[in-house]
Amino acid sequence: MNIFEQYFLAILVLLVSLVIGLAIRQTLRYLLKKWAERTETKLDDVIINAVKNPIIIWFLLAGIYSALNFVMIPESVLQYIEKGILALIIFSITFTLASITSGIIKYYGVKLGITLQVTGLGQFLAKAAIISIGIIIILAELGIEITPLIASLGIGALAVALALQDTLSNVFAGFYVLADKPIRIGDYIMVEGAGEGYVIDIGWRSTKIRTLQNNVIVIPNKKLADSVITNYYMPDKPVSVPISIAVSYNEDPERVEKILLDEALKASKEIPGMLDDPAPFVRFLPGPGEYSLNFTIICRAREYTDQFLIRHEMYKRIFRRLREEGIEIPFPIRTVYLKQGGERRKQRSRKAGTT
Template sequence: MSLLEEYLYPALVFSIILAVGFAVRKILTRVIRHWAERTETKLDDVILGAIRSPIILWFLVGGIYAAVALIRLPLNIAVVVDRGLLALLILSIAWTLANIASGVIKYYGSKIGAAIQVTSLGQIITKFAILSLAIVIVLSELGIEITPLVASLGIGALAIALALQDTLANFFSGFYILAEKSIRVGDFISIEGVGEGTVVDISWRTTKIQTLPNNLIIIPNKKLAESIVTNYDLPEQELSLSTVIGVSYDEDPDRVEQILLDEARKAVREMGGTNPDFTPLIRFAPADYSLNFTVIWRAINVRERGRQIHEMNKRLVKRLRAEGIEIPFPVRTVYIRRERGQGLKSSTRRQATRRAVNGAKSG
């Protein structure tokens, strides 16, 4: 066999396999794209984007392998080429799987409303894990002893995990919060012992809450996950508001109730941010120095709470004054009861003291 024939056939085989690779990629891309257009999910687009480029690399590796097999190479060179091609194939497959896993994490992260930082960190960790496993497999195939390396990596990973214990706890707590959807960006929440405000960001380490005075509360995700949280936007934003107003015991409760109910209905219609379909409620209870009436109505969200209670209180006070209803000041009457025996003893003490004083003067 001439030198031309010896290298012409392998080159021809390599070219044919590579051409088949381009054809397969084109056909596969068209089929997957057509199938993707008929589905609502975007996962097929993720898979298509991940395998589009590696297909050519796989056929390239196959073409080189077939061409080398037709060439009479020395055994030691052939072994090196085979192992190199196998390592390249393993790494390319691992890279493809890492891209698919990263795309899936990004897709579901957007579905659950995960923060960009959490999604990105999850993608990095997944890629690192898959590629690390691929490198270990490649080293094993190349005949390199990996047991000491794996042991060293295990000890190093344990040390890193212990050093980053709080960071990892915050990361997984943040991911759990986002996946559960119990707290979302934009929700108005109240944290027991911390404060309340609007969630503006949930990152991989902390959650940021903007309070009504425009301050920023930064709380670690681990502490947030362990706290008792009231979410005013779940299950719905609408909520009940109430205010208590007291009148004198001399007033007629029925008349006061009708006046308050009439004014509350007007307020609900006029002050905005309320549910006009909800009829205000009045609840009565006697207190220490006044007859207390609780007025209840519905607001569209908790952000209206301060303004509406302020407005409702002003309207109710003005209406009661206009109707001549007395709003009492806090008053407490204290009755002191003196026992008869105690009174005699006190009188006896006063007489004894008076005699002693008179005796001293006369002396």
Template sequence: MGVWAAWKVLTEHPRLLVAPSVVFAITMGVAWLVRRVLLGSLRAWNRRNRSRPGLILAEALRGPTIIWVLILAAHLAIQSSELPAAVRDIWGPNISMALWAVSLTLMSMRVAGDIVRHYGGQIPGALPVTTLTQNLTQLAVLILGILLTLGAFGLKITPILTALGVGGLAVALALQDTLSNLFAGFYIAVAGQIRVSDYIKLSTGEEGYVTDITWQSTAVRGLTNNLVIIPNSKLSQAIVTNFSLPEKRMGASLQVGVSYGADLEQIEHILLETALLGAQEIPGMLAEPAPSVSFDPGFCESSLSFTVGYQVAEFANQYGVRHHLRKRIYKRFQEEGIELPFPTRTVYLYGPQSVKPDGGKTDP
């Protein structure tokens, strides 16, 4: 019996829908309560045991269980109705199969995305875990689910793929910028030169920690806690300095100036001793490789300048380390009586009977 024939039967005999509707409503109510109890128990168990697989399962079941409730209610309603056998035997299985396919596809998409998010970073050589990689994984599962569903209903996939290929050409021309960002984001994720949590700086001046890479843009959080959104196509074309590669550890330096009358050996000893002690106590400052002191840039306009070189755990640590190191050096200089220089000028005034620099007198 076709769709229109079945519709004609239902319009001519609306009473046939009364009993199925009642069965459908009762089944939905009971199944909904059972669903809430089961999911609530699973969430409580996850909170007690802090189980990550249990959390993934609970999130994956939340959506599909609604469809399973619909499948059960629809099946019981159809089977308990007085509809013609042709309607029950054709519509019932087809509706159930379609709903099952949709629910399993949704659940598989959720499970695949959660697995990538929670466990993707633990797989050696895997792509970085970003929103883009999660979306690509879920898209692959969705396409597979659609193909399997169409095949189960006996629909030929080849004509559909052909139509999609022709239509995709027009869509590609209309969405050039969007597709450019998509493929640029995929390249960024695959190349591994920019990863989530890396500190980067672009040639255009934007800098910060990479928080996410999506199909359209890359989000960067600056040290001022502002979020900078960079289109993937722009990021792939920019000159980028990654301060987290090849490792997060990086070198930093601090210049210290003293007066020209200071003892160079003493200053070098004090600076090195202060830096070594700071490496043990200042958060973010590394003891290995050990700090160093060099007489560079050396002879400056108003001071003898030294450079203290040291290593920090990551880019953002250099500011706090420099702050604490400066305070320690200043305190130590005060204890040792070392004079800190400041810009000075010696002015010679020439006039009648004025004293020359060599002690003589000028002519009137």
């Protein structure tokens, strides 16, 4: 067999392998697509998309390996070519497995409602781990000693971890915040010792909240994870708004309660952000005080920040209504003694009075 025939057969084998690869890819795509249509899960689509393109590469590499049998190549050179082909096959399989794993993590992340930040980190770590293993296998197949390399990488990783200790603490705390989901973007929260506001960003190193004064507070995730967090949007947005009212001891509690309840029910249909379901109610609590009868109106706000307008409007309505009804509103009076010429003169003797 002359050189021309050798290269002709080699090219023919290569082309046949490529055609077979294309045919198998199309066949598998058709069969797997039909199979995927019969299933409700989208997980099989992930596998199909990850495998359909590498099939051609695998058959092409197999064709190159087979074509080498028809070409006269020195043994020393052939060994390097075979190792190169094997390395490419391992590399291709590694990336395929990494793609499948990444797709599976993303699929279950969406299905379980896990945030994109968490699934993104999981995808990155899974890909990095699989590709690292693939590279180690390739180096071992190429005859490269990997033990010193692994030891060097371990020492380097330890040095980096020590240098970035605070940063890594914040990163892992951020992972906890994103995975456990005590807060979400858009929630109104209060962080002990830091402040309160709307969550506008949850990063790997820090979390940002925007205050009602339109300032941004940046909280390191480690501090956030160690702090007591009050989330005013969990389990849902509506919150109870207590409104305290005091009247004179001269008033009838039953009459006062009816007046307050009537005004609260009217307000629940007129004040923006105030809910009429559940309806507001009145309680004679905390009850008799030092100089007044104390009532509390309990109403519901659509969300935490609506309570400020509700309190503003409710106090105006209630005080106007109490005056219209002739209800006395008490206020404390201090007794002050002024010393003049060795004598003390009593300015006021009443302990409490009314309007």
